[in-house]
Every structure is written in C-alpha cells, then in structure tokens.
Amino acid sequence: MAAAAKRVPLPAILLANDLLDGDVVFATAGAAGTLVWTRDPAQALVANDDAAADGLEAFAAAGLRGNTVVDAYLVDVAIEGGHPVPRHFRERFKTLGPSNRPDLGKQAGEGIASAPKG
Template sequence: MATAPKRVPLPAILLANDLLDGDVVFATAGDAAALVWTRDPALALVAADDAAADRLEAFATAELRGNKVVDAYLVDVAIEGRRPVPRHFRERFKTLGPSNRPDLGKQAGEGIASAPKG
C-alpha cells in the first residue's frame, strides 16, 4: 500500500523559482481570491490548516505544468511580527538573495526576517 508523501508542519508558505528569471517567488492571494506569485516574502499566503495547504499544493501543480515556475514546495514557517519566517536555513537563505552582495536582493530591502527566535 502506497503512503502519501509527508507534508511539512503547518503553518507553511509556498515558494518556487520563477522559470524566466530564477527569482524566488511566493504564492499570495490575488484579485477574486485567485492565487498569484509575488516576489515580496511578507505577502506570502500562510496555510494554517490542511485545506489551505492543499490549495497551495494544487496551485503549485498547475503552475509547474504551465511552465511558470520550477521547484515549488511548501516551507514550514514561524510567524514573527506578522511575517512568515522559514524555520530552516536553506529556505531563509533563498528568500534573501545573493550572499556575496548584501546590497542586492531581498536582504537589501525589507526582505524576510533572518531567523526565527526560540
């Protein structure tokens, strides 16, 4: 009997890489409750329950099939100051931008917080 893939702990956000420019993008709510991509991590839609996570995963599947993004997956987050902060280093690092140029990328502006506390 096959088992379903294990889902990350909730709350979670959906991140991916834009297929054309490679930038990290986040699923967010657009007009008429449709999901769209944003480059602003503060606007990432946070899935707090299984239904919301299922919605994000369905959006990821459709966007992957449509060749809009690559490497789309859910990331577990902590909420700090009303902002989602990835719990794992790899995802925090992806949300900031190039490590060799702190004056570029999301870390040069508001960006996502550097690390959850605790």
C-alpha cells in the same frame, strides 16, 4: 501501496522559482480569491490548516503544468513581526538573496515587487 508524502508542519508557505528568470516566488492572494505569484516573501499566503495547504499544493501543480514555475514546495514557517519567516536555513537564504553582499538582493530591499506577479 506507496506511502503518502509527508507534509511539512504548519503553518507553511508555497515557495517556487520563476521558470523564466529563476527568481524565488511565493504564492499570495490575488484578485477575486485567486492565487498569484509574488517576489515579496512578506506577502506570502500562509496555510494554517490542511485545507489551505491543499489549496497551495494545487496552485503549485497548476504552475508546474503551466510551465510558469519550477521546484514548487511547501515551506514551514514561523510568524515574526507579522510576516512568515522560513524555519530552515535553505529557504530563509532563498528569501534574502546573496549572502556575500548584504547591500544587494532582497535583504537590501531590492527586487521586492510591490504588486503580485500573475
């Protein structure tokens, strides 16, 4: 029997890449309790328990099947200033943008959608 995949520690968010443009997207709450994708990491829905993490994983699976996202996975986060911040460098780097130009990318306030993508 194969061992079950180990889940990241909670709290966690769901991170993926948009299939068409490659940008990093995050699962967030949409209208009527649905989940949608957003480019704004501050809007990422935080799973604090296994049931919420299961819901995010189901949304990731649907996105993969529907060819809207690739490389979807849960990321453990810390809550800083009321917003989720990935604990690991790779994922933190993905939320910011190019490290060689801090005047560009998400760390400069560019490309962050105010409305969820769905």
